[in-house]
Amino acid sequence: MASIFVVSAERFIPLFPRLACQGVLLGCHPCFRLNMFSKGTKRKFSDGDEEISDESLVGARVASSYSLQRQSLLDMSLIKLQLCHMLVEPNLCRSVLIANTVRQIQEEMTHDGSWHMVAEAFCSAGQSPSERLVATEVLCRSREQDAEPKLFSVISYEGCREEEVVADETLCSVSVSDTVSNVCLAGRIGQCWEKSELSGVERDEEALEDSRLGSGEDEEIDTKDRASTESPKTIGQVFGTFEIKNGSPGPDSALEELFSDVDTSYYDLDTMLTGMQSAPKMGPYDILDSLAPSHSSPSIVSTPNCRSDLNELDHIMEIIVGS
Amino acid sequence: MCAADSNSLELCYNGLSLSFRMADIISTVEFNYSGELLATGDKGGRVVIFQREQESKNRLLSRGEYNVYSTFQSHEPEFDYLKSLEIEEKINKIRWLPQQNAAHFLLSANDKTIKLWKISERDKRAEGYNLKDEDGRLRDPFRITTLRVPVLMPMDLMVEASPRRIFANAHTYHINSISVNSDYETYISADDLRINLWHLEITDRSFNIVDIKPANMEELTEVITAAECHPHQCNVFVYSSSKGTIRLCDMRAAALCDRHSKFFEEPEDPSSRSFFSEIISSISDVKFSHSGRYMMTRDYLSVKVWDLNMENRPVETYQVHEYLRSKLCSLYENDCIFDKFECCWNGSDSAIMTGSYNNFFRMFDRNTRRDITLEASRENSKPRAMLKPRKVCTGGKRKKDEISVDSLDFNKKILHTAWHPKENVIAVAATNNLYIFQDKIN
Numbered sequence: 001m002a003s004i005f006v007v008s009a010e011r012f013i014p015l016f017p018r019l020a021c022q023g024v025l026l027g028c029h030p031c032f033r034l035n036m037f038s039k040g041t042k043r044k045f046s047d048g049d050e051e052i053s054d055e056s057l058v059g060a061r062v063a064s065s066y067s068l069q070r071q072s073l074l075d076m077s078l079i080k081l082q083l084c085h086m087l088v089e090p091n092l093c094r095s096v097l098i099a100n101t102v103r104q105i106q107e108e109m110t111h112d113g114s115w116h117m118v119a120e121a122f123c124s125a126g127q128s129p130s131e132r133l134v135a136t137e138v139l140c141r142s143r144e145q146d147a148e149p150k151l152f153s154v155i156s157y158e159g160c161r162e163e164e165v166v167a168d169e170t171l172c173s174v175s176v177s178d179t180v181s182n183v184c185l186a187g188r189i190g191q192c193w194e195k196s197e198l199s200g201v202e203r204d205e206e207a208l209e210d211s212r213l214g215s216g217e218d219e220e221i222d223t224k225d226r227a228s229t230e231s232p233k234t235i236g237q238v239f240g241t242f243e244i245k246n247g248s249p250g251p252d253s254a255l256e257e258l259f260s261d262v263d264t265s266y267y268d269l270d271t272m273l274t275g276m277q278s279a280p281k282m283g284p285y286d287i288l289d290s291l292a293p294s295h296s297s298p299s300i301v302s303t304p305n306c307r308s309d310l311n312e313l314d315h316i317m318e319i320i321v322g323s
Numbered sequence: 324m325c326a327a328d329s330n331s332l333e334l335c336y337n338g339l340s341l342s343f344r345m346a347d348i349i350s351t352v353e354f355n356y357s358g359e360l361l362a363t364g365d366k367g368g369r370v371v372i373f374q375r376e377q378e379s380k381n382r383l384l385s386r387g388e389y390n391v392y393s394t395f396q397s398h399e400p401e402f403d404y405l406k407s408l409e410i411e412e413k414i415n416k417i418r419w420l421p422q423q424n425a426a427h428f429l430l431s432a433n434d435k436t437i438k439l440w441k442i443s444e445r446d447k448r449a450e451g452y453n454l455k456d457e458d459g460r461l462r463d464p465f466r467i468t469t470l471r472v473p474v475l476m477p478m479d480l481m482v483e484a485s486p487r488r489i490f491a492n493a494h495t496y497h498i499n500s501i502s503v504n505s506d507y508e509t510y511i512s513a514d515d516l517r518i519n520l521w522h523l524e525i526t527d528r529s530f531n532i533v534d535i536k537p538a539n540m541e542e543l544t545e546v547i548t549a550a551e552c553h554p555h556q557c558n559v560f561v562y563s564s565s566k567g568t569i570r571l572c573d574m575r576a577a578a579l580c581d582r583h584s585k586f587f588e589e590p591e592d593p594s595s596r597s598f599f600s601e602i603i604s605s606i607s608d609v610k611f612s613h614s615g616r617y618m619m620t621r622d623y624l625s626v627k628v629w630d631l632n633m634e635n636r637p638v639e640t641y642q643v644h645e646y647l648r649s650k651l652c653s654l655y656e657n658d659c660i661f662d663k664f665e666c667c668w669n670g671s672d673s674a675i676m677t678g679s680y681n682n683f684f685r686m687f688d689r690n691t692r693r694d695i696t697l698e699a700s701r702e703n704s705k706p707r708a709m710l711k712p713r714k715v716c717t718g719g720k721r722k723k724d725e726i727s728v729d730s731l732d733f734n735k736k737i738l739h740t741a742w743h744p745k746e747n748v749i750a751v752a753a754t755n756n757l758y759i760f761q762d763k764i765n
Contacts, residue, residue, distance in 0.1 A: 073598060088409045089434075092496055093515060097605060100544055101602065313407070320407070
């Protein structure tokens with residue numbers, strides 16, 4: 001089958017089996033084998049020969065490298081879930097396996113607090129962590145700001161384009177508590193989210209010292225890595241396409257501000273299907289476009305598979321509708 | 324396979340090979356019960372049947388070769404108007420029915436529809452009709468002065484394939500398996516979430532015997548990946564899942580076999596747990612042994628043989644390409660980790676075979692525990708040439724003739740293989756090439 005997402009070789013970060021407990025994360029010896037499959041060389045862990053006096057620093061580096069790689073796997077999985085061949089039904093087994101992998105990563109991130117960090121950036125100080133629901137849906141739609149946000153997923157298990165698309169359907173969800181909270185996919189928002197996350201990290205210094213070390217470094221490595229390999233926006237867009245939004249309408253003007261410029265009309269079924277989106281808006285297929293290294297701005301450019309399929313789809317819809 | 328003792332597979336494989344280039348990617352390969360016929364299905368919905376030549380008494384040194392016997396279009400692409408989705412014409416599975424008369428019957432399935440095809444030979448033609456003349460024009464009855472009896476005259480052999488039954492509209496999800504029951508009257512078809520039981524004569528209804536679809540599709544975490552009927556007990560079948568489990572069900576227990584009679588699962592090794600553990604444990608194929616006492620499952624990295632009487636672990640495990648374990652992330656990225664490899668038994672259940680990448684396929688002798696890696700490629704398989712065993716270098720210095728893991732071609736995958744039910748003849752499908760290897764007579 002044709003792989004239709006563009007991932008440059010430099011972006012690929014190999015993974016190693018997950019480390020079982022916190023103790024191992026902090027005290028492990030940096031001697032694992034990391035094989036670069038595509039390049040055919042063995043990449044040794046760079047700090048292997050250095051004498052490291054500060055063990056916690058080593059541990060933190062290992063931890064951040066691990067979370068970086070875990071994040072990369074999460075990104076990859078989400079892209080795979082989003083990209084489905086529009087004309088033929090996607091392979092259900094593959095979708096289920098990828099979704100389970102995503103769920104696994106999210107559970108782990110929830111347990112070691114990385115997801116927690118993400119959620120905290122958006123919530124008002126009064127709320128305790130346990131009240132925040134960490135739910136992940138691939139796509140969600142919010143019609144009105146004050147109403148209960150409705151969720152829908154373009155990628156449902158029933159096939160890419162079903163009538164159920166407009167109904168509430170989540171691909172995968174990890175619920176930590178009862179509070180409804182939605183994760184939305186929106187490229188532009190992601191950038192705002194990223195900025196606010198960084199500031200959020202700086203603000204909560206005392207409270208989150210240990211984990212912040214990991215995630216702070218995370219951010220640094222993140223941006224450095226991204227800048228060196230491709231346009232910094234792209235990974236941020238994918239990663240940053242997750243935003244945690246409180247479902248219950250609260251007096252949170254900061255959040256309102258963030259989302260005020262979101263145009264939700266492009267989540268309408270029709271506009272998606274006909275692929276008619278104006279330049280600054282990000283739809284599901286634009287993420288695919290923006291991943292190509294040559295892009296610097298999110299413009300609509302046809303990718304061979306999705307766009308021609310959409311045109312065909314357009315044609316078919318016309319026949320069916322009889323217009 | 325220069326076996327002096329036919330019970331143990333001597334793994335020095337002498338190949339007498341044939342290869343065919345097909346018009347499209349081969350998606351299934353299956354010998355019939357006698358081994359005389361070999362059917363292949365491809366991505367374009369075509370079925371090509373090969374027939375073995377009768378052994379010539381003059382040429383003692385050569386076994387019968389396989390030649391094309393019949394080609395027909397089994398399935399056409401369809402469009403599901405309700406979902407606005409295409410239905411691929413790719414043949415997912417072919418299963419032969421045991422031969423009961425001069426004609427041959429097989430079932431072929433694409434994602435949604437199963438068809439029963441009758442393949443029959445015609446080598447005679449009736450000539451000398453009274454009411455029509457030789458080119459078919461009707462004769463004027465008043466002109467007929469004498470009556471004659473039509474005579475059967477020989478003609479060139481014609482092989483006709485005609486669809487006798489079409490079993491449609493019973494599967495919402497993609498069909499991954501079909502299996503003919505030992506009663507030769509019924510068969511099962513399995514898709515991602517359901518298994519249906521059909522009668523070969525009845526096309527307008529089927530019984531749903533397994534349904535694992537959750538009420539809320541968001542809760543879906545496991546799908547059916549393969550199913551097979553027991554070779555002797557017509558009430559027993561098994562199905563495998565994407566979580567690496569196999570359930571054996573008895574149709575006598577209940578009409579709906581959602582509750583299994585036996586549950587086979589190997590406990591996970593906690594030290595090798597990773598984010599990919601579940602994906603690589605997903606079973607891509609399950610096959611009963613001919614004896615009916617064992618079954619074999621194929622997951623991404625290994626083949627396991629299970630004793631039906633022992634549910635908690637397999638009795639034998641064979642590593643197919645363990646060197647890929649460190650490459651799982653790349654294989655996930657390029658989707659190769661989702662490849663569904665099949666596996667097969669030899670006629671005596673003493674050996675098993677499965678495919679790998681780089682056009683390699685592996686054979687394991689269960690008695691001697693020896694294994695061999697062979698390659699199906701045009702360069703290496705000249706007719707009547709011996710197949711050279713291949714080796715993958717996993718680390719350190721690469722020896723001559725070895726191939727390193729990073730040089731493997733992951734686009735050349737052997738997913739479908741078949742073993743003759745009685746002899747040491749194997750069919751290996753490599754993308755759009757079919758290789759048939761036979762052992763040489765010493």
